[in-house]
Amino acid sequence: MxxxxxxxxxxxxxxxxxxxxxxxxxxxxxxxxxxxxxAGPEGGPDxxxxxxxxxxxxxxxxxxxxxxxxxxxxxxxxxxxxxxxxxxxxxxxxxxxxxxxxxxxxxxxxxxxxxxxxxxxxxxxxxxxxxxxxxxxxxxxxxxxxxxxxxxxxxxxxxxxxxxxxxxxxxxxxxxxxxxxxxxxxxxxxxxxxxxxxxxxxxxxxxxxxxxxxxxxxxxxxDNWSYMAKATVATGMIHSDDVQYLWLPLAHVFGKVLTSGQIEVGHVTAVDGRIDKIIENLPVVQPTYMAAVPRIFEKVYNGVAAKARAGGGAKYKIFQWSVGVAREYAKVTQDNFRRTGQATAPFGLATKHKIADALVYSKLREAFGGKLRAAVSGASALAPEIGYFFSGAGIHILEGYGLTESSAASFVNPGEAYRTGTVGKPLPGTEVRIADDGEVLLRGPGIMQGYHGQPDKTAEVLESDGWLHTGDIGELSPDGYLRITDRKKDLIKTSGGKYVAPAEIEGQFKAICPYVSTIVVHGADRNFCSALIALDEPAILGWAAENGLEGKTYAEVLAAAETDRLIETYVQTLNEGLQRWQTIKKFRILPRDLDVEHGDLTPSLKLKRPVVEREFKHLIDEMYAGSREA
The missing domain is CATH 3.40.50.12780 (ANL, N-terminal domain)
Incomplete structure (x- = not known):
């Protein structure tokens, strides 16, 4: 043994x-x-x-x-x-x-x-x-x-x-x-x-x-939590001398599992759930690891891009160049590590990376406290191109995967051997298989007992021999890395019979467009795909101030024709890399951002597609007005 x-x-x-x-x-x-x-009316640092x-x-x-x-x-x-x-x-x-x-x-x-x-x-x-x-x-x-x-x-x-x-x-x-x-x-x-x-x-x-x-x-x-405590430590992901920054909602299973691993290994955890304090807390806490959801990394990426753009054309060009270098460096070094066990890069790329590090990456790492060894991302998929950027900048995002029904952590990327775009390998003791229709099935000590008081609902997802139907579609590499392609129920089948994975397209757009907050791709039983696009308020207002829309409110900027033309250029860029049936033929900019308060996102910041599509049905109908199936 x-x-x-x-x-x-x-x-x-x-x-x-x-x-x-x-x-x-x-x-x-x-x-x-x-x-x-x-204390006191003046406040001050905590x-x-x-x-x-x-x-x-x-x-x-x-x-x-x-x-x-x-x-x-x-x-x-x-x-x-x-x-x-x-x-x-x-x-x-x-x-x-x-x-x-x-x-x-x-x-x-x-x-x-x-x-x-x-x-x-x-x-x-x-x-x-x-x-x-x-x-x-x-x-x-x-x-x-x-x-x-x-x-x-x-x-x-x-x-x-x-x-x-x-x-x-x-x-x-x-x-x-x-x-x-x-x-x-x-x-x-x-x-x-x-x-x-x-x-x-x-x-x-x-x-x-x-x-x-x-x-x-x-x-x-x-036993679920006892197993999670031992299994997460067995992955080598956390160490006894770590300092964890814990801000995730503990009502969510992702936050809860982090407390179990800490008890097993005995490291320090700095606890503060105030999201508006994250930027302020990071240099104070100086964490060696932390967990977050993709939306946080997307906002950090958009914020860094907006700051560079505000610094002028030259500074923004340097930033764009550094983004390209980071992504190339991450892809090359990860591929070399997979083949040789060494995260090496050719001399020319390594030289460019060193220059970009001095100009951009080192400042980004300092913003995270300067000691961050790894960040764990879960709850939903991180756009690979955003993951590659952070990886190349020296902020190693280890994507993981699990459900509330599997005690959160069923897969995690293994330290240096992590692969952006995958959720890594199963935790020790967890089994995985892919069903004939592509659904990911899990079995192991982390699986739930069932749904409270709902045996019929339990039977729908949990087989008698312990296999849990996750509802996610995925692919396993020959050496055991899992890639989640979409939620089974979210797959779109167009009226032409073509299947489209909306999360994949949405992730690509987030990597291309620095102004997007959320994008919802629609097209089930339609003859083309469309999109509802919510824009990040600070990022788009920064752009607006430099493009003749200074002084306009967020709502006014969203409704402006100039904003529509801006986003159109990013949609065209997206479409150039898609199959014909995947391309976004029409889009609408939403009149506000999506958030938890309006019920568009779950408290763990997952998108509620049916809610969004129901609320903005008039915009969807408008895009398909006059099309054959409308």
Whole structure:
């Protein structure tokens, strides 16, 4: 048996047990860093504080004991509705150490859907970030007979209201105080709960943010997370001396899996979910690795391009040249590494790369904190040409792949041997096969138990022998690298019988056009493909100021004929590289950007195609007016 097999097969049954092992091994080592906003009306830079593993354990045990004192029984659900912050992680661990199961809720979820999740999961306790999250539960309390308590993270917001049952609202500090009192009387209460947890006991219930209908609760037992902790470390992706910057929503399975790997390896994690603080935080945190979704890398790329363009024609030409060099360098070095094991480049290309590094790439790396060894990208596909640019600039983006139903991480690119445009190789212990229709099937210790209370829905995707139907179309290379080509349900079949993968075309356009935020390719049962294009506000306003549209609002720039002509040039460039049936014959610029608030994107920033196509149906109909099938 290999060392990797031993590591995974001898895993503890629970993350709670893994946490105890970590605390025992390195009690004084730094575990978490978190920001404390500057006091006073003037504000100022945040003050960052730390928790050691031992200090974190004290708070986790207090939370766990507090929940036990409230009557929480094994596998009963505790919902968590909060942005990413250190208290989210401590609460999550506290629930698991109490033997309970965490139901995750995005803080952006509206009151109706939050109420549905709380009711469907039969959550006994809600841990709410602030007054806003408390108000959602209070508004729907009549329909939540199982919800016995709401614990509010921000103590100032833990205020009861007329009509609240006695003791219904308490602060996290109150809960921890109760827990410490309980531990004083029953010092082994939490350890006894942990010892009693079995590998198949429910640990997490994550509701998928589907594009239609009610979300489904994905049941993930303790063994899923214990496996993920061991398997992600076995890939060599993370090290004990790493500093992780964690900003992803922890309500999403991608963010959740990162906390499990950290416990196994024991590195430092800096936690701050405020997206508007990312640029400010990176030089302070100086992470060695971080995870993000493609939209973040796309925005960084567009922002760098816009900044170069604002510097004048010469500076922008240097930037464009450096982009070409980076992409060529990445492709050559990755190909040479695949063939020889050495990431080498010819002398002429290496020389150009060195010059471009001094002019452009080094500044980009400094913006990421200067110490970034690798960035992990997941949740949706990253446009390969954007990936090649970052790779050539020395920011190595390791694409990965997984579903909520597979505990997030089923594939990841292996360190130096990563290949842009693929999602890498399966995690140790995970099996993969490609069905006759091209669908990717997965089997292994990371696969869910099923959908909560929905056996029929479970049977639709999970076979009796453990194979999970992912709904994604993919291709495996002879040496095991997976490339996802599209969602099975998103494949377009034109009225001419040709199949089109919209995500592939959309990715190519994002690499060509520095102004695009999102593009939605349409064409199912039509005789040509069209596109709805949303433009990035800062990037297009920067262009507008230099092209006779200065002073115009974002909405006015989007509606301008000059903007339409600009985007037309990029669509023509895109079409030159496509097959005839793939080309975009018509497009429309959307009157606003797509976002989570309008329901166009999921909280993990995935595109909701049906929602967008429904909302902007009038623009789609306009493009096909007069065509044969219209």
């Amino acid at each position: 290999s060392d990797t097999q031993t590591l995974i097969e001898n895993r503890p049954p629970t993350v709670a047990a893994l946490f105890l092992d970590r605390v025992a091994a390195t009690p004084n080592a730094e575990a978490y860093r978190f920001p404390v906003p500057a 003050d960052w504080k730390s928790l050691s593993w031992g200090q974190a354990a004290e708070r986790v045990f207090a939370i766990a004991a507090g929940l036990i004192s409230l009557g929480l029984r094994p596998e009963e659900r505790v919902a968590l509705a909060s942005n990413t912050r250190v208290e989210w992680i401590l609460s999550d661990l506290g629930v698991m150490c109490a033997g309970g199961a965490v139901t995750t809720i995005y803080p952006s979820t509206n009151a109706e859907e939050s109420s549905f999740i709380l009711a469907d999961s039969e959550s006994r306790v809600l841990i709410a970030e602030d007054a806003k999250q408390l108000a959602k539960a209070r508004e729907r309390r009549a329909g939540l007979p199982n919800l016995a308590h709401v614990v509010v993270l921000d103590a100032a917001d833990a205020v009861g209201a007329e009509g609240d049952p006695e003791g219904w609202v308490l602060s996290l500090a109150d809960l921890e105080a109760r827990g410490n009192e309980h531990l004083a009387k029953h010092p082994e209460a939490v350890r006894e709960r942990i010892a009693a947890i079995t590998a198949d006991q429910l640990a997490t219930l994550i509701y998928t943010s589907g594009t239609t209908g009610r979300p489904k609760g994905v049941r993930l037992p303790h």
